[in-house]
Structure formats: structure tokens, C-alpha cells
Amino acid sequence: MTIVTKDNIILLNEKGRRSDGRKWNELRPISMVVGVLERADGSAIVETGGTKVLAAVYGPKEMYPKHLAMPDRAILRVAYRMTSFSVEERKKPHPSRREIELSKVIKEALEPAVILEEFPRTVIDVYILVLQADGGTRVASINAASLALADAGIPMKGLVTAIAVGRLGNQVIVDLNDVEDKYGNADMPIAYIPSTGEITLFQMDGTMSPDLFDKCLEVAIETLNKIHEMQKEALKRKYLKNKKD
Amino acid sequence: MISEIRKEILSNIEKEMIISQLTKGKRIDGRGLFDFRKINVIPAPVEKAEGSAFVSLGKTKVLVGIKVNPAMPFPDTPNEGIFVINTEFSPVASPLFELGPPSEYAIEVARVVDRIIRSSEMIKLDELVIIPGELVWMINIDIYALDDNGNLIDASLIGTLAALYVGYIPRVEVIDKDRKKIEIIKEERTPIPLKDMPISFTFAKIKDILLLDPTRIEENIMDARLTIAVNNKGEICSVQKGEGGGFKLEDIHLAKDIVIKKSNGIRKIINDQLVKKPRGKEAWNEIRRLSYGEDEES
Amino acid sequence: MPIFVKNMEIVAPGELIAQGKNYKIVEGAYRINDKVYSEFLGILYIREGSIRVVPLQGNFYMPKVGDTVIGIVIDCNPVSWTVNIRAPYLARLDASDFLGKPIDPNKDKITKYMDIGDVVMAKIAVADRVTNPQLIAHGKGLGKITHGKIIAVPPKKVPRILGKDRSMIKMIRDITKAEIRVSNNGYVWIKADNKTVEQLIILAIQRIIREAHLPGLTEKIREMLSSKLKDVES
CATH class of the missing domain: 3.30.1370.10 (K Homology domain, type 1)
Incomplete structure (x- = not known):
């Protein structure tokens, strides 16, 4: 089955290869580096193919203005922003509605993982900057933010791991790139905390049959477990490096 | 604001220690008074930008990107292209930065970089015309601070120079001049027309001591700041004094002499990296290496 | 009652450490049913069934009564100082807990004793979830640090x-x-x-x-x- 877009991009060829030559379940090259910023309390860069995301964490720190603080727990704040040159058309610097919505859903994806009760009346700030966008920026942001939180020494029930799955015709695909994101038939970003088994970000657009929907979820969890291993490895890397010396 | 002040109040013991070392000509990071920190220039990492550069100045890091678009010229310069410089100093880079509209400081940095580029006539604006009087190229230069460990001015300028240097303009075909109908052929690129590479030197004055390229802690205790830029020909092409303190005449002479003496060396450091270093996808290997702290020397 | 990680190994947040009801969590771990998971990127210490994860990261300090802290004065009020002790909360040091006697703000200026930027060695006198920590800097080995x-x-x-x-x-x-x-x-x-x-x-x-x-x-x-x-x- 070959799937071609209106402007002749081959999304899926007869050999089952995708626009960038990947198999249906193949991930783009992933790189994760933790502790990349001097000023932030925790930080990470996550790259998934052409998508490059930087996350910085500050806190827990005193909340100002004080009336916004919670007496029994910390507040988590998340700001997701894209650089103006991360996309084809220059994005104006002020936050778009998309950036505001993504900030919210990313915050809600991270919140269940962070043990906020340990820091009453404080705030933990997460700032995410998309340096280059090539599909899957929200899931890369969640992967980066959860590493940055761990790097800041904030107690967590587990790392949050995220991936987008979707479909091209009847074919489930994993880790959608920009073109697949735009022209594919469905896109389903998912975040998951492997230790607690909770799904904390769940969105979909496009259409999907109930069977394919189930298949997508199954494939997503499988992939998320793989990415979770990479995250753990990225966190431990600098200490393991010292150990070898 | 209080939460931020909390982070930034330096203890008097540390302040006195830094100052007493400075009076002996020593800095806390071991540099001489008029040495730059290590400059790393990584050209063109952002493939979706028409020009970009990742720059580190010691532990200060910036990412600069360029987008170009056809636009109406300004009425007073109908036959010149346009460039706009914007700084985004978001909290990613420092707990002192806030979300929201740019701070006075961010705007000052953007304007200083803008004036240096403009005064040196670095960009050949007359070569950026598509339809005279009607349509020209607009170059948007956006400077993102990623990690503020002092001297964002010089880091921002270096990033801007580098992004311009590797930047390009797509080929454009005028289809109907009267109706301003054009076709942009993205794949065919010509470099952004440039003729100069101005270099800036930012000094801090702490008590009676003048020093180059201040770190964040030095900025924290500085009384005044001075930026002097110089073009290819060795002419001074912009000056900005900042902060509440003042400079004596001899400080200014000294600073100027250092700028004149050192500008070619710094220009060469930047140029060599622009010419030699890999661009595009491979640039990220270097960003990763830098971020991983394998490049500890700063 | 298996243990999945060796003593002194590095664990990540959410990493499964052990399974079994008899493990005692000292710090840095939590339990779901009979499974024990790490809360931090840290080093695991298991001794006789008690589990401790000591974080490898974190620039902040959580105040505990009796701890000795060094803080920087960041604000002065007529009868107290506000002190940064690197915690998510600013600490308060009353003049009387520094001088050992009350201060009369009409006669005596508090900045005479300590001003913004001065450094003080103190003990945490009060720390709870409801109020900001309170310091005491009067006593042996405590007080303003002026050199070193x-x-x-x-x-x-x-x-x-x-x-x-x-x-x-x-x-x-x-x-x-x-x-x-x-x-x-x-x-x-x-x-x-x-x-x-x-x-x-x-x-x-x-x-x-x-x-x-x-x-x-x-x-x-x-x-x-x-x-x-x-x-x-x-």
C-alpha cells in the first residue's frame, strides 16, 4: 500500500517505508543530555531526529505573589515556548494559543509524577524552549522536562516518558515526523509513568477505528518502555562515567 | 522580585574577596583582567532557520536564528533591505529573567547589537532589494539567551555575526512587477551580502579596576559597564555605557586601546570556527559535547 | 522478597528497588502495594531490610530543627533580619536571638549589628510546614562570620x-x-x-x-x- 500526499510526498511506500525511510515502528535517533545549563537548578536537551528541545527547572522556591501558593503542596508551573526560527514561517515571540495549551497539558502530564506535597507553599518552574521543530515537540518536551526535574533533585514517583503514535491508512506508525504529523490520518501523543502505570498525557486528532486505537496504545506502551530505559541511562551517565575513571 | 533578590545578594565576604583579588590583578576564574573567556562558535545548527549559530562565551550560551521574508521597505529607505534584531531573554537562561514582554535590559542588548551592525554597515542593505521601492528582504535576527553567566552583550553580537555569516537569502523571481507577484525558490541560496565583521568588547568597572568580559558574579558587583565595538578597518563603530557608576577618562582610553589591540585576534577566533566547523546536523554533535561539560576549560 | 538493585548502586526516580512487605523505607523511596520505588536520582543504601536513597542532585536545602546553617542577610527590619539559607523558604532571625537581649528599635539600629550581605552562622530553631523557618544565632560557635x-x-x-x-x-x-x-x-x-x-x-x-x-x-x-x-x- 502506497500513501502519497497532495504535494507528492510519499508517506508510505510499497515496501512499508516512511517518508524518511523508517519502518513503521522505528524511532528517529534520540539523544538526551542532562545538566546542560549552569544557571538552572536542573536541565536537559532532548533531540528526536530534527526536533530539539531544551528544558530548564528552577525550585522549589518561595512563591510570589504569596496568595497563589498552596498551603499543603508546591505548585508546578510550565511554560512551553518555541524559538521564532524553529519552524518554517517565523513565529512571533509572544505566546500563541497553541503554546499556551501545550504548556497546560505538559504541566498536567508532569504533575502526577512530582511529589509536590514535600514542599508546601512553594513553586517549581519548568521552562521549555523548542530550538527546532520537526514533529513531536510536545512529547520531546515532556521527556526533557522530566529529566530536568530529576536533575534538579526533585522527588518524583517516576520519570514521565512520552511518544507520539499515529496512523497512515491502516498502518500504525511510531514517532511521527513533521510531514506525518501534518498529512497523516491520525496523531496520538501519549505520556506515561512506567512506575505507577499512569497515562498522564493523552491526545488524538484525526480518526481511528476502535481496533487500530487499541493497537496504537499497545505499540505506544511498548515504545515508551524503551524510551524510559534511555532516560534512565541519560540520568546515570555522568555518574557512571566517573565510576569508570 | 524578592525571590530573585534572594538569589542574587552576594555575601560581603565573597565580594571583598573578589575585590581584594582584583586589586592584585587576579580574577576568580584565573583570567587576566583583559582576557576573554573561551569563545565557541557552532555555525548553522538550526536547519529551519535561514541562518543560525550557537555561541558559548565561557559558560554563557546563546542561540541566534535568522528568518528572512519579503517585506515593504521603509518609506525613507525605499531601496534598502531591512533587518530587525530582537532578544529573547527567557527564564531558561537565568532566574532573574521573567516570562512576558522583554525587559529593559533585553531591549538595551538588542539595541546595542543593532547599532553595532548598523554603524559598521555590516549588511549590504542595498543588495537586499527585490522590487525597488516596493519589495525588499527583511532579515529577522532573534537572539535567545540559553544560559546567562555574564556578558550577554558580546555573546549576542558574536552569535549575530555568526548567524549572518552562515545565513542565506533564497533566490527570488519577479513574476509581475506591478502586482508585486514573486516566486521564492528556497532551494537556491545566495549568502547574505556582508562586508564587515564588527567585534565588541564589554568591560566592567569594579571599584577602580577595569576588566574585560565580566562573569555573572563580576556583573553582580560591577559599578559600571562599557561596550566598545570596532569594525574591520579598526574604526570604533559603537559605544554603550551602562549601569549606575561612571568611568574616568583614563578608563575609556585604556579600554579603547585594548579594543584596538585585540580586535583582530578575536575576529580571527570567530572566523576560523565559522570556516572550519561542520554545519547542520553535525553541529549538534558539538553542541552535545559542549553541553556535556567535556569542554571544561572556559 | 527480591531486591532488584545492589547496595550502593545508582537508581533513577521510579526505579523498582525491591518487592516485599517487610522492607522499611528510611528516606528517598515510596511504596505501591508491596513494591518499593526510588524517588530520586540517587545512591541506594540497603541495610538489614531498610532502604535509603540519597539524592545525587539538588541545590536546595530543607530546614530541620537543630541543623547548623550559614545564611546571607538579604533584608533588615527594625527588629529582625531576613536570611537566605538556600531553602525554598526565607528564614527569620530576631535581633534578640542574635544579641541575646531584646533590641529597642528607637535607640538602636539593627544594621549596626548585621547589614544586607553579611553572613551568619545559625541554628534552625523552628521549622514546620506552616511557617517560614526561625533561626537562633546566639551561643557558642554561632553569630556573624567576618573572615575566612x-x-x-x-x-x-x-x-x-x-x-x-x-x-x-x-x-x-x-x-x-x-x-x-x-x-x-x-x-x-x-x-x-x-x-x-x-x-x-x-x-x-x-x-x-x-x-x-x-x-x-x-x-x-x-x-x-x-x-x-x-x-x-x-
Whole structure:
């Protein structure tokens, strides 16, 4: 089955290869580096193919203005922003509605993982900057933010791991790139905390049959477990490096 | 604001220690008074930008990107292209930065970089015309601070120079001049027309001591700041004094002499990296290496 | 009752440490049913069924009553100071808990004793979830710090710098003959005879921080200090 877009991009060829030559379940090259910023309390860069995301964490720190603080727990704040040159058309610097919505859903994806009760009346700030966008920026942001939180020494029930799955015709695909994101038939970003088994970000657009929907979820969890291993490895890397010396 | 002040109040013991070392000509990071920190220039990492550069100045890091678009010229310069410089100093880079509209400081940095580029006539604006009087190229230069460990001015300028240097303009075909109908052929690129590479030197004055390229802690205790830029020909092409303190005449002479003496060396450091270093996808290997702290020397 | 990670291994947040109802969690871990997971990127210590995860990261300090802290005065009120102790909360030090007697703000200016930027060694007198911590700086070894060198270390690494039964810090003091005090909130105050020794102590502390998760550290630091001190003397 070959799937071609209106402007002749081959999304899926007869050999089952995708626009960038990947198999249906193949991930783009992933790189994760933790502790990349001097000023932030925790930080990470996550790259998934052409998508490059930087996350910085500050806190827990005193909340100002004080009336916004919670007496029994910390507040988590998340700001997701894209650089103006991360996309084809220059994005104006002020936050778009998309950036505001993504900030919210990313915050809600991270919140269940962070043990906020340990820091009453404080705030933990997460700032995410998309340096280059090539599909899957929200899931890369969640992967980066959860590493940055761990790097800041904030107690967590587990790392949050995220991936987008979707479909091209009847074919489930994993880790959608920009073109697949735009022209594919469905896109389903998912975040998951492997230790607690909770799904904390769940969105979909496009259409999907109930069977394919189930298949997508199954494939997503499988992939998320793989990415979770990479995250753990990225966190431990600098200490393991010292150990070898 | 209080939460931020909390982070930034330096203890008097540390302040006195830094100052007493400075009076002996020593800095806390071991540099001489008029040495730059290590400059790393990584050209063109952002493939979706028409020009970009990742720059580190010691532990200060910036990412600069360029987008170009056809636009109406300004009425007073109908036959010149346009460039706009914007700084985004978001909290990613420092707990002192806030979300929201740019701070006075961010705007000052953007304007200083803008004036240096403009005064040196670095960009050949007359070569950026598509339809005279009607349509020209607009170059948007956006400077993102990623990690503020002092001297964002010089880091921002270096990033801007580098992004311009590797930047390009797509080929454009005028289809109907009267109706301003054009076709942009993205794949065919010509470099952004440039003729100069101005270099800036930012000094801090702490008590009676003048020093180059201040770190964040030095900025924290500085009384005044001075930026002097110089073009290819060795002419001074912009000056900005900042902060509440003042400079004596001899400080200014000294600073100027250092700028004149050192500008070619710094220009060469930047140029060599622009010419030699890999661009595009491979640039990220270097960003990763830098971020991983394998490049500890700063 | 399996254990999935070895003693002294590095664990990530959410990593499964052990399964079984009899494990006792001391700190840094949580339980779902009979499974025990780590809360931090940290080092796992398992001793006789009790589980402790000591974080490897974190620049903040959580105040505990009785801790010794070094703080920087960031604000002065007529009868109290506001002190940054690297916690998510600003601490309050009342003038009477510094001077040992009440202050009359009409006659006496508090800034005469300590001003913004001054450094104080204090103890945490009150710390709870409801109010900001309260300090006391009156008593032996407490009060304003006016000389010496202070370096900041990650608060989570303080136990490693002190060593078991303070063995590490005692050893460094004995070898270098310097005065050193380590506060629970991650400041080290050093007063050495000369800059070279001071620099050597700083290097030693930086190495402890870097290699906190490695065994045999006390011996390595002892060797490093003795050999370098010999170089200094000769």
C-alpha cells in the first residue's frame, strides 16, 4: 500500500517505508543530555531526529505573589515556548494559543509524577524552549522536562516518558515526523509513568477505528518502555562515567 | 522580585574577596583582567532557520536564528533591505529573567547589537532589494539567551555575526512587477551580502579596576559597564555605557586601546570556527559535547 | 522478597528497588502495594531490610530543627533580619536571638549589628510546614562570620563531606591544620594559614562532591592532601 500526499510526498511506500525511510515502528535517533545549563537548578536537551528541545527547572522556591501558593503542596508551573526560527514561517515571540495549551497539558502530564506535597507553599518552574521543530515537540518536551526535574533533585514517583503514535491508512506508525504529523490520518501523543502505570498525557486528532486505537496504545506502551530505559541511562551517565575513571 | 533578590545578594565576604583579588590583578576564574573567556562558535545548527549559530562565551550560551521574508521597505529607505534584531531573554537562561514582554535590559542588548551592525554597515542593505521601492528582504535576527553567566552583550553580537555569516537569502523571481507577484525558490541560496565583521568588547568597572568580559558574579558587583565595538578597518563603530557608576577618562582610553589591540585576534577566533566547523546536523554533535561539560576549560 | 538493585548502586526516580512487605523505607523511596520505588536520582543504601536513597542532585536545602546553617542577610527590619539559607523558604532571625537581649528599635539600629550581605552562622530553631523557618544565632560557635572563605556545595553532599562519624572532615582538618566548618545547608567555611592550603582544601571538597558515590573516598582524599601538602612544603 502506497500513501502519497497532495504535494507528492510519499508517506508510505510499497515496501512499508516512511517518508524518511523508517519502518513503521522505528524511532528517529534520540539523544538526551542532562545538566546542560549552569544557571538552572536542573536541565536537559532532548533531540528526536530534527526536533530539539531544551528544558530548564528552577525550585522549589518561595512563591510570589504569596496568595497563589498552596498551603499543603508546591505548585508546578510550565511554560512551553518555541524559538521564532524553529519552524518554517517565523513565529512571533509572544505566546500563541497553541503554546499556551501545550504548556497546560505538559504541566498536567508532569504533575502526577512530582511529589509536590514535600514542599508546601512553594513553586517549581519548568521552562521549555523548542530550538527546532520537526514533529513531536510536545512529547520531546515532556521527556526533557522530566529529566530536568530529576536533575534538579526533585522527588518524583517516576520519570514521565512520552511518544507520539499515529496512523497512515491502516498502518500504525511510531514517532511521527513533521510531514506525518501534518498529512497523516491520525496523531496520538501519549505520556506515561512506567512506575505507577499512569497515562498522564493523552491526545488524538484525526480518526481511528476502535481496533487500530487499541493497537496504537499497545505499540505506544511498548515504545515508551524503551524510551524510559534511555532516560534512565541519560540520568546515570555522568555518574557512571566517573565510576569508570 | 524578592525571590530573585534572594538569589542574587552576594555575601560581603565573597565580594571583598573578589575585590581584594582584583586589586592584585587576579580574577576568580584565573583570567587576566583583559582576557576573554573561551569563545565557541557552532555555525548553522538550526536547519529551519535561514541562518543560525550557537555561541558559548565561557559558560554563557546563546542561540541566534535568522528568518528572512519579503517585506515593504521603509518609506525613507525605499531601496534598502531591512533587518530587525530582537532578544529573547527567557527564564531558561537565568532566574532573574521573567516570562512576558522583554525587559529593559533585553531591549538595551538588542539595541546595542543593532547599532553595532548598523554603524559598521555590516549588511549590504542595498543588495537586499527585490522590487525597488516596493519589495525588499527583511532579515529577522532573534537572539535567545540559553544560559546567562555574564556578558550577554558580546555573546549576542558574536552569535549575530555568526548567524549572518552562515545565513542565506533564497533566490527570488519577479513574476509581475506591478502586482508585486514573486516566486521564492528556497532551494537556491545566495549568502547574505556582508562586508564587515564588527567585534565588541564589554568591560566592567569594579571599584577602580577595569576588566574585560565580566562573569555573572563580576556583573553582580560591577559599578559600571562599557561596550566598545570596532569594525574591520579598526574604526570604533559603537559605544554603550551602562549601569549606575561612571568611568574616568583614563578608563575609556585604556579600554579603547585594548579594543584596538585585540580586535583582530578575536575576529580571527570567530572566523576560523565559522570556516572550519561542520554545519547542520553535525553541529549538534558539538553542541552535545559542549553541553556535556567535556569542554571544561572556559 | 527480591531486591532488584545492589547496595550502593545508582537508581533513577521510579526505579523498582525491591518487592516485599517487610522492607522499611528510611528516606528517598515510596511504596505501591508491596513494591518499593526510588524517588530520586540517587545512591541506594540497603541495610538489614531498610532502604535509603540519597539524592545525587539538588541545590536546595530543607530546614530541620537543630541543623547548623550559614545564611546571607538579604533584608533588615527594625527588629529582625531576613536570611537566605538556600531553602525554598526565607528564614527569620530576631535581633534578640542574635544579641541575646531584646533590641529597642528607637535607640538602636539593627544594621549596626548585621547589614544586607553579611553572613551568619545559625541554628534552625523552628521549622514546620506552616511557617517560614526561625533561626537562633546566639551561643557558642554561632553569630556573624567576618573572615575566612565560604564555598557553596550541594546540600545533599554534606553528609559525604562530613563522612561517617565526621571522619572525613576530621581527617582534612588534621592534615591541613585549618579551621573548617560545614553547615547542613551546604556551605563550607574555611580558615587556612595561607591561600595554597585554602585552595587545596577547596580542591579536596570539590573532589568529594564529584566522587560522592564512589567507595574508598576518605583514603583517596587523604593521599591527595598529604602528597600535595608535601609539594607545598618542599
